[in-house]
Amino acid sequence: MGENKDENVAAIRCKVSLGMFEDERAVHVELMDGRKVSAFVDKDDVSVEEEPSAASAVTGRVRVVVVKENDKSVILDLPQSTITNGPRVEVNKELFY
């Protein structure tokens, strides 16, 4: 989709399932405190090796922007707000690997 490519984009591991609309996906991310949050994001913000189905989620990666890096965690912005909170979340650094 056009220009405006952000060179600071990274990606973290997540679970991916179908969204409400055809061109969106639901991503599920585990936070640093162990809570799990979900967000509906554009399909283009997600990469998967196989597409999720109505019956099962798959492992994938979602585009993020890193806002702050701590010793063991990273504060980042997901592409969309999570269903229970906003888009800014704290995750374990291991999710980048």
Add this chain to the structure above:
Amino acid sequence: MILSDGEIEEALGNGEIVIDPPPSEDQFTTSAVDLHLGDEILELKTFEQLQSEEPDGVIRPILIDPGEIDIYPYLQKYAKPVPRASDGSFMLPPHKFVLGKTLEKIKLPRTIAARVEGRSTLARLGLVVHLTAPTIHAGFSGRIILEMCNFGTYPLQIQPKNLEICQLIFERLGREPKGPVRTVYVDQETIR
């Protein structure tokens, strides 16, 4: 500061803002760009429809707790396409709530936010295109979800793709938001 039509055109021209497909001249107003309604329209199933999907004898009361983390499967399960006429239009009766998306895909830099608003002509008919969620955060990428409801007296016949359903107002941030931080992770495999 709200961007004028000329500033929006400049931002589109230099790739700072992306609208795909690009807006035609007549989609601009002095301080906004009108966007079309996309083709996919969803409605939430009624209690009776959901109940009919359950095994015989199972009564499942519907009480949605927005704080429940696993609310996504419910939203996914509860949504279904809105019935369409042969010409692709759909009928929105009074007090009916549906979800739509803009036809255009938007990409904003981290220095420009936007607000999606209705159009006054459609508002006179009672058509609302968002419910308390007009903010498009800086850095957004994708199509904009429209929470549409007919608060008018009469049913509305709505034709996706043709109808300029909403307008997008762009605002430049006073200063750059926190981040992005250039970390080692940026150079790892990303999704693009």
